[in-house]
Amino acid sequence: DIKEMSRIVLEKEGKTALQYGPTEGDNRLREELAKMMNKDGVNISSDHILIVTSSQQGLDLVGKIFVDPGDVIMVSRPTYVGAIQAFHSYGAKMLGIELDQEGTQTILLEAEIVKLAAKGSKPKFIYEIPDFQNPSGITMSLKRRKELIRIAEKYDLIIVEDSPYRQLRFEGKPEPSLIGMNSERILSLYTFSKILLPGFRLGWMAGPSELIQKAVTAKQSVDLCSSPFNQSILYEYLSRGLLEKQILIISKAYKEKRDFMLDRMAQYMPKLPGLKWTQPQGGLFLWVTLPESMDAGEMFMAAVEKQVAYVVGSAFYPDSGGSNCFRMNFSYSSMAEIEEGVKRLAQVIDTWKGRRETSIITP
Template sequence: MEDLNALFASRVVGAQSSIVRELLAFSKMPHIISLAGGIPAADMFDLEGIEAATLEAMKMGVSAYQYSVTDGEPELRERVTHLIAERGIESDKDQVVITSGSQQGLDLVARTFIDAGDVVLVEQPTYLAAIQVFRMAGAEIASIKGSTDGLDLDDLEAQVKALKAQNKRIKALYIVPTFANPTGSTMSEANRVRLLSLAVEYNFVILEDDPYGEIRFEGDRVPSIYGLAKRTATGEDHAVYLSSFSKILVPGLRLGFIVANKAIREKIVLVKQSVDLHTPVLPQLIVEKYLASGHLKDRIPAISYTYGQRCASLMKALDEYVGEDLEYQKPVGGMFLWARLKNGMSATKLLNYGKDAGVVFVPGAAFYAEGADDSTLRLSFATVNPEGTVEAAKRLAVAIQKYKESN
């Protein structure tokens, strides 16, 4: 075994599995209510519409099963430009790359921009799988304070100056600016403009991840950072937009996309050639046919309404059953509620009592690259109906009581 360990690449030695992936198994257990997985609600899948799109795609014959171009089917890339135009992003299909889920998008941009030892800036806390990607790329991760308005830009600028003084190579900042995972926070337009100016001034690229932006319960859409960048002379050189069909259509087709200026896109396509040649054709055609049907535009309001109802129900239940022991940030969209235990309780320890009580969540420590706050936890309400959220809060109250009695 010692000889085998010597053969492994340093990037995988000591790498650990995501706790979120491990907790996903609990979502399939009938006696457990899972507030853990960041998965969309299966009862909101438009199975009839997807089946019709699949049949249309299969009628295309050989072209649905043959090799294809690396950057994605041209018709789907064109559909993506119409989709993001509704998000305020003007582009053409030659700025789009279709990926095998947004997770591959993260991997591709990491491979495109990051050398071992380069610095990647992330919000604290941030999306766990992004931390994994950047560590696999050999990046040094620098955590920037977060707030209810997203990234603390004063802390960002101070840290960038300090890192530059140490001759560190700052390549990128990763951010989920709208309904962030895990906190649910949204960055204001004014702060997005300032962030973009900092990226230009200090020469790093903003990796804007937007898988949840369509799922808004209340308020008005905030312009994307990439959309704002395209309105400036040099901003588009400092921003890349990533998104996914997983949260608004279905995750099993594993389709996402990247939008970037043509110079950046060209490099991303070269990297993707070496990774998988191209994203599978049949799922691309299915999504293209589905978008052509117009059903997605009709589905998003229903998804947003349902998730909003589930979020409101969970917040009300938490207030009633565990309000003395837990506080949370109210989200206005997305899939997550970020909470904090009071009185020095540990979310990691509480999880064990939660399993016994029949409810699971993700301890917040998993979302920190450094300096983890173990009193925090992420609760996902997307898959739990209002009745289930009440029962989940009751079970969480039982778990907290058992925790107190044992500590």
């Protein structure tokens, strides 16, 4: 399909598609994205959308337009490592709020905001991944979403909603997006990388027009515009309804892999007190918690020696934390690789557990 869309773009637009384009992005593509968001319950028009060179650039633009050195940003613990890196590069101080199975604990979040207010300070914004969070796979409950927006309204805060996985739902009823619940206080980031092609390096930012205009100005100094040729290809692809079909195909494939990984985890993992993992309803990731006496970072090289790997949990924490956790991804590997990988990882955990117990007992 992409090959055919490329041919159509070159035939219809010729050299025009290979020239510079507007910083805001291809108007036709922005209109298609507005329609797509409308179907998801978001009342938005194309002039509230900016095409970005992947949502990672969106995070960088958020840093550019919001953050001064020393500013406080509220994030979950754990959270996306790319956001930590992007905001740190502008001198932000990140204040982490613990997650549970319903998402960020909003009681703790408000308590920290009150503490900051007592010191004459406030966060620049709250950063959230409400759907199938990276790295935990957890989806924020409707109750927590409502609480989060109430807090943002009460303390006059912006929420940056990162939504790379929202469309990858395998089961259950989707919760409304934050921007669908409050379009005036939410700046949302989306990407084509997880639902179509990461190599296209395209995504979009949606939100209040004044924030979008600030992001346009910031983007002009970075890359002037995202690839007009790739945008034209995506417009042709979306306008024919092909993206919806693609999402159905990959969601089915990812669900099968998630189910298979969870089944093999239950089969092979040692029965240890404190060893547990999330069971996401979509997205790409499982989050594994080891017994507190075990360190995923120390265990990593032992896993690599068995030719199996994971992302150490501490990478996803803006402060210390996550040493006994790690992230697994079920989307890329084959069923055979998942089977063998989980089996080897279970052996590493079982062996390392014995070493840790010995080291704890030995004086």
